[in-house]
Amino acid sequence: MLHLEIEGDVQTMPPPKRKARASSPKPKRSAKQIGIASTPEWADWVREGAEFCRTDVAKMVDQALVDYLRSKGFIKPAPPRV
Secondary structure, three states, X not given: OEEEEEOOXXXXXXXXXXXXXXXXXXXXXXXXXXXXXXXHHHHHHHHHHHHHOOOOHHHHHHHHHHHHHHHOOOOOOOOOOO
């Protein structure tokens, strides 16, 4: 315990409060990125195709890969992308 002396009187101070430990966060799956080298024109074409399909590039590429692999006979289901 801590003691504080003020003009002859002794007062007891409570110990300082300890900070609570934060619980460790649950580990997240680490996402990996796949890049494709392209010309600016090709990248624009892909983006325009995704807009035409009312989706984003990542979702369109994901679906395109699923369709392509199935057409080649690959039957293993695709895991979640992210």
